[in-house]
Amino acid sequence: MSEPEYDVVVIGAGGAGLAAAVSAAERGASVIVFESEGEIGGSTQLSAGMFTAAATSVQKALGIDDSVDRFFQHYMDLNQWQLKPGLVRRFCELSGPTLEWILELGAEIPAQISTNAHMPGLTRAGVEDVWRAHVPKDQGYGLVQVLDRARRSHGVEIVLHTRVERLLVEDGRVSGVVADGVELTAGAVVVATGGLAQDPDLVGRWFPRALDAGDSLFVVAAPGSRGDHLGFGDQVDASVAGDGWGLLLPTAEFVRYHHWQAGFPPVSRVHVNGAGRRFMDEDASYAVSGGEIQLQQELHGKPVWMVFDERARRALPEGYADWTPARVLEHVASGAAVVADSVAQLADRIGVPADVLVTTVGRWNDQLPAGSDVDFERDRTLAAKGVTDSPAPIAEPPFYATRLIPAELVCTHTGLEVDTNAAVLDLHGRPVPGLFAAGEAGAGILGTRYVGGGNAVANALTIGRLAGQSAAGR
């Protein structure tokens, strides 16, 4: 067989692909990257860049005691042990060193406590046993720029506007790719094409729960998230894992943008189920809130509602696409939000028992505005977000309600099953020679529950780096 043109071909220039390209080049491999879009970065570039990792220098500088074992236990428990422990342990071992690698390449994560995903430092998403969410300066964009600088310093070429069509396979071994009808041979190929969120048919097949949102469903993943990894996998009878899993964020029915653009609902609000009862900490982590809402919808066969008052509406800041004082009134006019002169009347309009909703709002008014949420401990969540003032009671008419739906599709977890070297496995569970996968395209790390904050970026960069090292074969 003649020498391949490149040691490694990487498909996709998002977080996983760039990490793979840089790490393969660091090991002396000749590497080329194909990117279907006109710019690099994919969903990674759109993200907050939050990166979950254990036992890092940032944690140590803040005096946070963490370990791989602790991270592993938390990760497996949150995912109800539905993932392969060997792969998850490898991820937990490598995420810390990968974060240090990114810092050495130039990423900046100051050793300071951050109260949200937009403030560089160490933060939490709300379900961790210890704080592990590392927020880099300039967020996902910053991470992509750091990796791209390293990529350039190694002389790795990126070909933009070039969607890889298929793999070259010879005698069961992946030996290159076909792009724009041209064959290019390689010693190994890394599939880092992201998820499938932008392909409605694939979403229907692999993450049908997302379709429960109906017309309210909106996708914030990058345009290149078309599920091309599944086609590559088909060519080599790859095993597909993560069926039915992904991340859907709950939003008000009328929202169509990520919160950076849409804005934020008022702090003074309650979420109630079809029985008119409160059932969750309204600021619960996105790791679990979507599931909580979905469960209540199923239990009661009725929507979940967010309820707030006139004072909360008026206090909304300006400058956002959906959550501003004027926009809420527009949503009422369009029928996407409901208004009433009293809580009891609001209950009638949204179809929940009026006496129960009145009691629910009254109980909330007696608790959180007075400083403590005995039922759901929301005061603790708010404090971790840096909100120290107690919210105002929900008491000033008119009162508003809007349906709350897990409708913002962020990422999907259905990918090509990988082993502890990021090698793609076939239907027998054997590595496919010459084929590696990482990020959303590679399955096994992202599970039924999002391990926040920063599960998917950590997966992309950690397994991407591992895939590059394995593909370089050194």
Ligand SMILES: Cc1cc2nc3c(=O)[nH]c(=O)nc-3n(C[C@H](O)[C@H](O)[C@H](O)COP(=O)(O)OP(=O)(O)OC[C@H]3O[C@@H](n4cnc5c(N)ncnc54)[C@H](O)[C@@H]3O)c2cc1C
């Ligand atoms: C708005 C938003 C915020 C988020 N915030 C966070 C966060 O803070 N922390 C976190 O952990 N996760 C977050 N996520 C999720 C996380 O960003 C992604 O899961 C992760 O970055 C995916 O990385 P990836 O490399 O697998 O895919 P991507 O970064 O999407 O890269 C895949 C690349 O492959 C390209 N491509 C696709 N098909 C082909 C083909 N056939 N040929 C060539 N190129 C192809 C795509 O165009 C894309 O550039 C967020 C996601 C979004 C959308």
